[in-house]
Amino acid sequence: MTRRNKLLAGLVVTAGSVAGAFYMRQQLQSGTPERVGLYFPDGTLLELGPEDAAAEELLKQGRELVARARPEGS
Amino acid sequence: MDAGQALAELTEISSQIDFALIFDARGELVEATLADRERAESVAFGAAALLACTTRAGGSERGEPIQVELTYPEGSLLFVLQDGLRIVALTSPDPIAGLAFFELRACLRKLTDAKPRLHRLAALKERLGAKTSGSGPSSPATQEGSNDQA
Numbered sequence: 357m358t359r360r361n362k363l364l365a366g367l368v369v370t371a372g373s374v375a376g377a378f379y380m381r382q383q384l385q386s387g388t389p390e391r392v393g394l395y396f397p398d399g400t401l402l403e404l405g406p407e408d409a410a411a412e413e414l415l416k417q418g419r420e421l422v423a424r425a426r427p428e429g430s
Numbered sequence: 431m432d433a434g435q436a437l438a439e440l441t442e443i444s445s446q447i448d449f450a451l452i453f454d455a456r457g458e459l460v461e462a463t464l465a466d467r468e469r470a471e472s473v474a475f476g477a478a479a480l481l482a483c484t485t486r487a488g489g490s491e492r493g494e495p496i497q498v499e500l501t502y503p504e505g506s507l508l509f510v511l512q513d514g515l516r517i518v519a520l521t522s523p524d525p526i527a528g529l530a531f532f533e534l535r536a537c538l539r540k541l542t543d544a545k546p547r548l549h550r551l552a553a554l555k556e557r558l559g560a561k562t563s564g565s566g567p568s569s570p571a572t573q574e575g576s577n578d579q580a
Contacts (some may be wrong), residue, residue: 388503388524394488395497402488402495410487417480418500418507422520425449425464425473 390415432541433461440519440537448505450519452538453478460515460541477518481509497531510534513542514529 357365392411394402404411433452441447441463451462451470457478462470485494498509506521508530517534545547 383434388501390503391501392484392487393497393499393501393527394495395499396488397494397496398492400492402492404487406475410483412481414480414487415502417476417483419502421473421476421480421507421518422502422505424469424476425520 433541436537437461437463438531439540444530444533446521446525447533448520450534450537451477452515452517452541455514455516473518477509477516481511484509488552496529499527499531506530508534508555510538511540515541526531 391404392408392414393403394404396402404414406412406415437450437452440450449463451464451474452460453474454460455478457475459467459471459474462474464470464473481494481498484498488495494511496511498507500507503523505523506525506527507518508521508525508527509516509518510531512535515538517538519530519534521530
């Protein structure tokens with residue numbers, strides 16, 4: 357391996373580490389992602405992310421429920 | 431055990447549950463940990479409507495889900511459906527969902543298990559009442575007794 361290739365490999369590893377650290381930081385900052393889990397009697401689990409229209413509607417309804425349960429300002 | 435007692439035990443056992451309420455399939459409130467009854471009734475009604483939407487989201491071939499989890503960064507809304515009763519609870523962020531579901535189901539089971547016992551007690555009372563009123567020689571209990579003596 358030439359000196360130039362070594363330098364290039366080092367740069368790739370460093371760039372990957374920086375990108376990975378940035379991604380992890382973003383994930384930690386954003387907290388738990390919103391999602392819906394539906395568990396059925398046959399043991400199957402249907403997971404829907406917020407990009408799914410049905411999940412978006414359910415998450416919206418859920419948020420409204422929490423708002424109803426909690427008095428304003430609490 | 432009544433619903434209030436079951437919910438009190440639930441919130442005592444589980445530190446991750448913020449509030450919980452029990453309602454029926456029509457959205458009528460049975461009991462809640464929320465102090466404001468009117469508010470709790472409104473939440474129960476909304477929760478029943480939300481559960482109706484989950485059935486549509488899952489597809490008609492799968493039927494009604496038995497558990498539903500809505501996850502938010504601030505906490506999760508967990509629903510458990512058992513027989514004619516439903517329970518919904520708001521948890522703290524990142525709950526141990528499996529444990530919370532188990533506790534919610536156990537809470538509902540306390541109520542559904544109590545029902546048959548009450549039915550059995552009522553049936554026993556009815557039989558005892560029939561025995562005391564029907565004390566003639568034609569009553570089956572008396573006939574059994576006379577057979578034993580013979």
